[in-house]
Amino acid sequence: MALAPTQEDHPVHAQHWVNGSADSSAPHGVRPVIDPATGTTTGDFPVADSGVVDRAVRAAAAAAPGWWALGWEERARLLLEVADRIAAAASDLAVLESREMGKPVAMAREDIEGSVEVVRDAARAAGSFFATESAGGGLRRRPYGVAALITPWNYPVCQVTDFLGCLLAAGNTVVVKPSEKAPLAVAALGPLLEVLPPGVVSIVLGDGAAGAALVEHPLVGLVHFTGSVATGRKVGASAGARLVPCFLELGGKDALVVDRDVDVTAAAEMAAEGGWVNTGQVCTSVERVYVHTDVADAFLSELTRQAAHWRFGVGRDPESRMGPLVDADQRDHVHRQVSEARLAGAEVLIGGEPLPGPGFFYPPTVIVGAPDDSSLMTEETFGPVIAVRVVESFEDGVRLANTGAYGLTAAALTNDPGNVEIAAGLDAGAVTINGGGDGPEDAPFEPARDSGLGRVRFGPGALDSFTRPYVVSIGGSA
Numbered sequence: 186m187a188l189a190p191t192q193e194d195h196p197v198h199a200q201h202w203v204n205g206s207a208d209s210s211a212p213h214g215v216r217p218v219i220d221p222a223t224g225t226t227t228g229d230f231p232v233a234d235s236g237v238v239d240r241a242v243r244a245a246a247a248a249a250p251g252w253w254a255l256g257w258e259e260r261a262r263l264l265l266e267v268a269d270r271i272a273a274a275a276s277d278l279a280v281l282e283s284r285e286m287g288k289p290v291a292m293a294r295e296d297i298e299g300s301v302e303v304v305r306d307a308a309r310a311a312g313s314f315f316a317t318e319s320a321g322g323g324l325r326r327r328p329y330g331v332a333a334l335i336t337p338w339n340y341p342v343c344q345v346t347d348f349l350g351c352l353l354a355a356g357n358t359v360v361v362k363p364s365e366k367a368p369l370a371v372a373a374l375g376p377l378l379e380v381l382p383p384g385v386v387s388i389v390l391g392d393g394a395a396g397a398a399l400v401e402h403p404l405v406g407l408v409h410f411t412g413s414v415a416t417g418r419k420v421g422a423s424a425g426a427r428l429v430p431c432f433l434e435l436g437g438k439d440a441l442v443v444d445r446d447v448d449v450t451a452a453a454e455m456a457a458e459g460g461w462v463n464t465g466q467v468c469t470s471v472e473r474v475y476v477h478t479d480v481a482d483a484f485l486s487e488l489t490r491q492a493a494h495w496r497f498g499v500g501r502d503p504e505s506r507m508g509p510l511v512d513a514d515q516r517d518h519v520h521r522q523v524s525e526a527r528l529a530g531a532e533v534l535i536g537g538e539p540l541p542g543p544g545f546f547y548p549p550t551v552i553v554g555a556p557d558d559s560s561l562m563t564e565e566t567f568g569p570v571i572a573v574r575v576v577e578s579f580e581d582g583v584r585l586a587n588t589g590a591y592g593l594t595a596a597a598l599t600n601d602p603g604n605v606e607i608a609a610g611l612d613a614g615a616v617t618i619n620g621g622g623d624g625p626e627d628a629p630f631e632p633a634r635d636s637g638l639g640r641v642r643f644g645p646g647a648l649d650s651f652t653r654p655y656v657v658s659i660g661g662s663a
C-alpha cells in the first residue's frame with residue numbers, strides 16, 4: 186500500500202485522525218518537522234488544543250461499548266487486517282520515519298515489521314485469554330474504556346503499534362498522541378486504520394499541552410505513557426489525581442559490566458551495538474560501561490577502533506549504521522554532558538565534538554574517567570556516547586551499575602560462575618548476562634527505580650494488564 190508522498194522532495198502535510206476521518210483543525214497553528222540529517226523541511230502538522238482532544242476522546246468513549254460488544258474474535262479479525270495494512274505500508278512508513286527523526290531506513294522498516302508481529306500476537310492471544318470466561322459465576326474481565334496512548338519520537342511507529350494492538354485486543358478504544366518531534370509516520374497510520382469502526386482509534390497531533398489535556402480528560406480510563414522521567418512524573422501525578430491506572434515506560438542509563446576473563450573484542454562489539462544503534466537514542470542504550478582494570482586498555486582500544494569504523498550518515502543511505510540526533514536541542518544536551526565530563530577530567534578517546542551542519546550529527550564517542558557524580562554518569566544521555574569507568578573488581582562494577590536514578594535494563598559479561606550470580610543481582614527491569622539466552626515466555630518487565638511504573642507485557646500478559654478483572658459470585662437462589 187502506498188501512502189501519501191514520501192519522496193524526498195515532497196513535503197508531507199499530516200492531519201489528525203479523529204472518529205474515522207482525517208481532520209486538519211489547527212487551533213494552535215501548523216508546525217514544521219525538520220529532517221535532522223539535512224536541516225530541510227520534511228513536512229508539517231496541525232497542533233491540537235484541548236478541543237480536538239475532547240472530540241477524539243468523546244468519539245472513543247462513544248465507540249467503546251460497540252467495540253467491546255463485537256467480541257474478541259471480530260476484534261482480532263479486524264486487528265489482523267490492520268496489521269496486514271501496516272505491513273504493506275512498512276517501507277513508506279520507514280522512509281518517513283527516517284525523514285522526520287533520522288534513523289536508517291532499513292532499521293526503521295525492521296522495527297515496524299517486528300511491531301506488526303506484536304499486533305498479530307495480541308490479536309491471536311485474545312482467543313486463549315478470553316476463552317477462560319464463561320457465563321455464570323467466576324472471574325470476568327472488562328476493558329478500561331478509553332485508553333490514552335502517549336508516545337516519544339525515537340521509535341515513532343513501533344511505540345504506538347506495540348501497545349495499540351494490545352490495548353485494542355483487550356477491548357479498549359484508544360486516543361494516540363505521538364511526539365511533536367516526529368508525528369508524521371504515526372499520522373500516516375490513520376488511513377490504515379479505517380477498517381476499524383469510527384472512533385475506535387483516533388490520532389491527535391500536538392505537543393505536551395495536548396498530551397496533558399488527554400491525560401486529564403475525565404472520560405479517559407487508562408493511561409499508557411512512554412517518554413522521559415520528568416514528563417512521566419507529571420503524567421503519573423495527573424492520572425493519580427483521577428485514580429486511573431497508569432503505565433509509565435521511562436528513561437534509562439543502562440550499564441554493561443565487563444569482567445577480566447572475557448573476549449574483549451566481543452565485549453566491545455556488544456558495547457558498540459548497545460551504545461550507538463539509533464544514535465544512542467534508545468531507552469535501553471548502553472550508556473555506562475564498568476570494565477575490569479585487567480582488560481580495560483584492550484577493551485578501550487578495541488571500542489575506539491570500532492567507533493572509527495562505525496558508518497554514520499543520512500538514514501536513506503543504505504551504508505549508514507547510524508543517523509543524526511533528532512534535533513539541535515538533543516545535540517546540545519549530549520554535548521553539554523560530554524563537555525562537563527571533560528572539564529571534570531574525563532578523557533575523550535574518540536568523537537566528542539558535534540559535526541558541522543547541515544543536520545545534527547554527533548559521532549560515535551568513547552570517553553573514560555568521568556566522575557561518578559557527573560551528569561554523564563548519572564543522567565540519561567540519549568546520544569552515541571559510551572562512558573567507560575575502570576573498576577578494580579567485577580563486584581565494584583555491579584555495585585556502581587546499581588547506583589543512580591535509573592533501572593531500566595542492565596547487562597554483564599563474565600565467565601566466572603560466582604560472578605554470574607553477582608551479576609544476577611543487577612537491579613533493573615531486565616538483566617542480560619553473556620548476551621542472554623531463552624527467558625521465561627511472556628515474562629513481565631517492570632522497570633526499577635525512576636525508569637517506570639507498572640508491568641510491560643505483550644500478548645496474553647498485556648491483555649491481563651489492559652483489562653480489569655472482577656469476580657461474579659452467584660448464590661443458589663434468591
Ligand code: NAD
Nearest residue numbers: 336337338363364392393396397412413416434435436468
Ligand atoms: P518526552 O517526555 O519529552 O515526551 C514524550 C511524550 O509526552 C510526547 O508525546 C510529548 O508531547 C508528551 N508530553 C509532554 N509533556 C506532557 C504532559 N505534561 N502530559 C502529557 N504528555 C506530555 O520524551 P521524548 O523526548 O519524546 O522521548 C525520549 C524519552 O523517552 C527518553 O527518556 C527515553 O528513555 C524514553 N523512552 C522510554 C522507553 C521505554 O520503553 N522505557 C522507550 C522509548 C523512549
